[in-house]
Amino acid sequence: MPDLLLFLATSVAITLAPGPDNLQVLARGMAQGRRAGVVAALGFASGCLFHTVVAAVGLAAVLRSSPVAFQCIKFAGAAYLVWIGIQALRSRGALGKGADAPAVPLAKVFRQSVLANLMNPKVTLFFLVFLPQFVRADAANAGWQMLLLGVVFMLQTAVVFSLFGLFAGVLGDWLKHRPGAGRWLDRVAGAIFLALGIKVALPA
Secondary structure, eight states: OOOOOHHHHHHHHHSSSSOOHHHHHHHHHHHHHHHHHHHHHHHHHHOOOOOOOOHHHHHHHHHHHHHHHHHHHHHHHHHHHHHHHHHHOOOOOOOOOOOTTHHHHHHHHHHHHHHHHHHHHHHHHHHHHHGGGOOOTTTTTTHHHHHHHHHHHHHHHHHHHHHHHHTTTHHHHHHHHHHHHHHHHHHHHHHHHHHHHHHHOOOO
């Protein structure tokens, strides 16, 4: 069984770091109000389920064919986590513009958010390298572990992003007047990615 508390804490910290998805939720909430922000948040969170299924099916197939291949994936994932950690540490932080975006029906906001998440190959890659770090390779139910982790990630994303949507006006104004806050959030996420990557790379 994976360490759900550690996974949840890590996931929340990563979700809080400024990125394309949460900044779009923030922009939509600023442009169209709290309801639209929350709907966008739920759309982006729902898209995580697709990436989870893809990652879980792929991992299960790899484990059936070769445990050595799974270890290679974990080491490659560790290198990728270190790389995006370094990128996050070097980031200057950013607040997406979009407060003047035109209003659209809430159903369309949801569809657009889901599609934006589904069409982002970086999200699939992230799930492929992030989720396996918390999976026990010696367990027979590795695929189900991945699905469980993916559902946990999706639920916490829905909660965190919904808070972004609900408080879009306040958060947007706060971030605009404190550009350094985004940089510090990026640094926290970067440190987490680096720690995970190093932990996986070191022998148990």
